[in-house]
Amino acid sequence: NAGVTQTPKFRVLKTGQSMTLLCAQDMNHEYMYWYRQDPGMGLRLIHYSVGEGTTAKGEVPDGYNVSRLKKQNFLLGLESAAPSQTSVYFCATTPKASGANVLTFGAGSRLTVL
Amino acid sequence: GQNIDQPTEMTATEGAIVQINCTYQTSGFNGLFWYQQHAGEAPTFLSYNVLDGLEEKGRFSSFLSRSKGYSYLLLKELQMKDSASYLCAVMDSNYQLIWGAGTKLIIKP
Numbered sequence: 001n002a003g004v005t006q007t008p009k010f011r012v013l014k015t016g017q018s019m020t021l022l023c024a025q026d027m028n029h030e031y032m033y034w035y036r037q038d039p040g041m042g043l044r045l046i047h048y049s050v051g052e053g054t055t056a057k058g059e060v061p062d063g064y065n066v067s068r069l070k071k072q073n074f075l076l077g078l079e080s081a082a083p084s085q086t087s088v089y090f091c092a093t094t095p096k097a098s099g100a101n102v103l104t105f106g107a108g109s110r111l112t113v114l
Numbered sequence: 115g116q117n118i119d120q121p122t123e124m125t126a127t128e129g130a131i132v133q134i135n136c137t138y139q140t141s142g143f144n145g146l147f148w149y150q151q152h153a154g155e156a157p158t159f160l161s162y163n164v165l166d167g168l169e170e171k172g173r174f175s176s177f178l179s180r181s182k183g184y185s186y187l188l189l190k191e192l193q194m195k196d197s198a199s200y201l202c203a204v205m206d207s208n209y210q211l212i213w214g215a216g217t218k219l220i221i222k223p
Binding site: 106 | 118122145147149154155156157158159162164201203210211212213214215216
C-alpha cells in the first residue's frame, strides 16, 4: 500500500523546457491537489481535482496545466519552464473536501529551472 | 485578504515545553489543522480543531479560539525528533486550505 507516489523526485530543467510530474494514489480518494512550497511562504495550491475528468484552478495556476484522466492519477505539466517555477511540488489527496478530512501528501518533487 | 501568521522560528530545550502560536483571518472557518514537516519530507497531520477548546493527543495538544482567530500547538517533553517545521492551516468557507509559512522548531540538548 504505497499511498501517494510522486515521480520524479528530482529534476533539473532549462528555461523553456517542458515536463510532467506524475502523482499516483492507491487510496481511492476523490480529491487530488498539486501544491508548491517555497521558502518563507505557505503551501500554495496550483490546481486541484474533485474527481476523474475534472480539474480546477487554485491560487497560482499560471504556467501549469493538469489532467485527471484516471481517478488514481493526477498529472502536473509545465509547458515552458521558467526559473520562477523552481520549487518543491507536493501532491496531496483527500477522500472529499469536508472540514475534517486530512490531506495525505506525496514525498515531493524538487524542481530546479536554470 | 486571507492571512495566517505564525512565528518563523523557535528554539527550545530537550525535555521542555513549547507553544507555537497561529493567528488567522479568513473568509469563513471550517476547521484548523496542524501539520508537522521534517526537513526534506512531506507534511504529516498532527491535529484538527473545529470547536473552541483544547484537543490533547499524547505529548501534543492543540487549542482553538474562533472568536480570537487564534490557535496554538503545545508540545510537551520535547524530544530531538520534534525538530521540524510546524504548519498551521485554516479551511475557509469554500473548503480551501489557507496555509501559514510554518514555524521551524529547533530543539537543543
